[in-house]
Amino acid sequence: MEIPPGDQPLGAPVGRRVFLGLVGLGAAAVAAGGPLSAVLSRVQAKAAAHDPTGLSGLIPGGGWRYYSVTGDFPSVEPAAYRLRVAGLVDKPLSLSLADIAARPRTTVVRDFQCVTGWRVPKVRWSGVTLASLIEAAGPLPSATAVLFRSFDGAYTESLTMKQAMRSDVLVADTLGHAAVSSEHGGPVRMVVAPMYGYKSCKWLSEIRLVPRLVPGFWEQNGYDQDGWVGTSNGRSDAPT
Amino acid sequence: MRPPERLARFTPAERFAHRAVAILGLILTVSGLILYLPELSLLVARRTLVEGVHVVAGLLLPLPVFAALLSPAFRADLGALNRFVPSDWSWLRNRERRVGVLPVGKFNAGQKLAAAAFAGAGVVLFGTGIMLLLPTQLALPDGLRQGATIVHDATTLALVALLVGHAALAYRHPEARRALRTGTMDVAYAEQNYSEWARASQGRPRNEP
Structure with missing residues (x-):
């Protein structure tokens, strides 16, 4: 139900600004990808060295990722x-x-x-x-x-x-x-x-x-x- | 005339769009977290399957949004979400925002900001997702591929935080959930939380401050 015209000021398009700002920020960060990735890797490595919780693994850009092409990670009796x-x-x-x-x-x-x-x-x-x-x-x-x-x-x-x-x-x-x-x-x-x-x-x-x-x-x-x-x-x- | 007890708030098109985006978004979040978090990758493993599900859900997600754009009511909602009136800033600062003192239109300022953030994050995730899906076809240099990976990951973390807040608020406001389920909202709840919208919906003149 829209507010009738003239009843209330239209207001600033803050939503659009936030939206475009986020998209612009994302694009800029993609463009800065290489250097940004190097910095994050270092931050992640430093944080991991002083982090007993393992939460630093959540920082994007660092650490192992585990891939398997089958349904599980197979194991065998040694x-x-x-x-x-x-x-x-x-x-x-x-x-x-x-x-x-x-x-x-x-x-x-x-x-x-x-x-x-x-x-x-x-x-x-x-x-x-x-x-x-x-x-x-x-x-x-x-x-x-x-x-x-x-x-x-x-x-x-x-x-x-x-x-x-x-x-x-x-x-x-x-x-x-x-x-x-x-x-x-x-x-x-x-x-x-x-x-x-x-x-x-x-x-x-x-x-x-x-x-x-x-x-x-x-x-x-x-x-x-x-x-x-x-x-x-x-x-x-x-x-x- | 006795005022109606429930006010029409969302049309079927709007409810369908929200439901479809919610389901696809949930599939994307769960499959994405499985791909992203080593602990979950280890539990689930089937990487090619999970990846396929993630990609298909991601490609489908814009469709219900574009379909809903055909609906005038949805477009009007986007307009209302976009525009900030001066009282929106007061609403964000005011701790007593939920007692109907401040004039609130169809959406409160928090919902407006969240909608813009969801939309921005969605476009960023879709764009970087396409880059991750087709790096060779798009002939992307390494820097951009790394950038897309990091931005996709970081945006996901921010979006998950936003989604947790979104779900927590929905949990605390059953009437808001009911509005998205049934399309109508209790008058008393609307008067308290969306005073200007409740007034306009019932065709009452604006209260002079």
Whole structure:
């Protein structure tokens, strides 16, 4: 029921001003995105260091986000876990967690960059290099690529043999100083340090040497096969 | 003539728009929080499904608003929400605002501000949501993608706070809820909370101060 004209002054269009002001503020903040994101990441990291409640995780822009392409975050009995190294190899391997832990260890400390934009600084991963497992299994000359399978039953990833032999490509069982937890892809996951997170298959169950490169789960959904941080997927993040 | 006990406040178009936006908004908030909060992501996991629900609800949300714009009553409400009269500022400052002393039109000043904030947040979330949905198709540089992510997240947090306040006030004012459900409002409640609107609705002349 509108107020009859002349009965009351029309009044200032404050609603429109608030509305346009908010839209303008939002647009300005989007435009300032890069620097703003860096500031928020630092604030979040500082706050998290002095925050027993974990509420600082609510600050936009910081920390891990957990993705699963299936209905849950799969987990496995540590004693029952086996990692198979199979396909075009001389002697297929089936490694328990103890077998993996007993092999020569490698640690990498790198920023973890997701293709959706978030980045976690200086993440410490430990495990064994993928190269050492491939060498232990004895690759056949016909093997040109590596396929990774997850025990979530859906996720796959792949690397060329050349990429797979890099020293910063790990089969990791340790994040920070603890076992890799289920939400982080434990007990054992891939860490392809110079590439975007989707290249690092979580809940790793099989490393399969294959004759031809097979696109993985996200590559079949349009992501780049060579997922180098900073030069792929239309992004220009600082390399990790 | 005996005055009616209930005053016509909202037409079916307005009630439909509010109901549709509320349902879609609730779906968006819940699915968005699942995508945003790691603890909830871990509980629910099905990320592709939750993401799909969020995107579809977000794309649908403007439709009931645009549909309602066809209704003159809805457009008149937007006009009333937009305009601030001097007594609105007093209403915001006055602790005794709910006793019918201050002249209030169809909407009080808090409702006007909240409506503008909801609309602003909605446009910001829709715009940044499209940027997050189609970053490669829109050829967005990283800076804008990061900006869109942060603004989408921060606006959500502010909007959730606003929604909590909105729901708390609705809980405390059953008559306001009834008006949105049935379209009519109790006269006594209207006299107390929306004195000018109640007067005009009953065709009474304006009280001279």
